[in-house]
Amino acid sequence: MRKLLPALLVAGVVMSPALGRAQEPAAPAGQIVGDAPGEAPDATRGTEQAVAEGHGGEAGGEHATPHYPLKKPAELSWTFAGPFGHWDLGQLQRGLKVYKEVCSNCHSMNLVSFRNFSALGYSDEQVRALAAEYQITDPAPNAQGEMFQRAGIPSDRLPSPYPNPEAAAAALGGAHPPDLSLIAKARSVERGFPRFLLDIFPWSQYAEGGPDYIHALLTGYEQAPANVTIQPGTYYNPHFISGPALAMAPPLSDGQVTYDDGAPATMEQYSRDVSAFLMWTAEPHLVERKATGFVVMIFLIGFAIMLYLVKRRVWADTPH
Known part of the structure; x- marks a missing residue:
């Protein structure tokens, strides 16, 4: 009996799946196996x-x-790319001009102060003049306990075009435009396997996904294909990361902004400049960080060589 019991158990395990399949009801006529009952197959x-x-x-x-996105952004060439990247101050100044004249009509930049623009090559007088162009609501009330507006000073942050997000959404048909302070770091398209593995190497250090995406979005508006239906009040853009269309109308067009340095007044140039500027606002210490990392890598390499030589000297007379 003891020898027969294990054999019966094994036979039961082997036969139970076959018995279960034999007891399953047959699929009704016309239903494709694998579809949920009652679901139209096609x-x-x-x-x-x-x-x-x-x-x-x-x-x-x-x-x-x-x-x-339906179309991935093209990888462009930026001056701040790579381990030895640097900011093009002329490009950043042009990008600030595009933001002031176009983007600031809807988008805020609440994390950037006027004094930060001194890093773009502006003098202290120019920064003060730029800040004075804006009317800022003082955070402290006056002697009568009332809030008041005054000319901006360098320590102020860039004001929002709307008093609050709800007012912005109400004025723009229910769509609240995002703040652009960190947008170049918050929006990016994954490069996928195996390309992202190459980003860890010193000669690559790809971190330009945000500017690439912003440039593609600003220049990627198209006519919606016939077999794609978009919601009223939205605009088809295959580069949009959250759907086939977005509520923002095409913001840039040729000749919209006049540059003081004679750069081309084209949509392509506007998009490149404002994308680089938004990368700077998102990571203003990018170049300094890369320079510090380069020095640290040199130190670590030299330190490793020194440890190896010391180890050989200490253990030179010890038989192995």
Whole structure:
């Protein structure tokens, strides 16, 4: 009996899956095996296939799901890229001009102070003159206990075009424009495997995903394809990271901003300049950080060589 019991247990384990399958009811006529009961087999596959074929969707088995952005941004050449990158002050000044004349009509930059612009090559007098162009609500009330406005000073932060996010959403059809202080670090498109593995090497150090994405978004508006339906009041942009369309209308056009240094007044130039400027506002100490890291790497390499030589000297007379 003791020898027969293990054999019965093994036979039960082997036979139980087959018995279970034999007891399952047969699929009703016309139903495709694998679909949920009552589901129309081809109810949504046509739409998903159209999205997959024409708008960047990736097929996963029988179904296709669009992955945003539909078009990945091109990797551009920036002066601040790589381990020896540096800021182009002329480009940053042009980017500030584009922000002031175009972007600041809707977007705030609450984490940037006027005095920070001295790093862009402006003198103290120029920074004070720039701040005085804005009317700032003083954080402290006057002697009568009332809030009042005054001319800006270098320690003030750039004012928002709207008093609060709710007012901004109400004025812009329900869409609240994001603050641009850190947008170049907050928005980026993944490079995917295996390219992101190369970013750790010193000769790459790819950190320009934010500017690449901003440039692609500003210049990537297109006419919506016939098989894509977008919501009223939105604009088709295959580079948008959250969907096929966004509420922001195309903000830039040729000849919109006049540069003082004679740079081309084109949408491409505007986009590059403001993208570089937003990278600076998001990480103003980028160049200093890279310089410090380069010095640290040299020190660590020299320190490792010194330790190796000391080890050889200390253990030279010890038999191994």
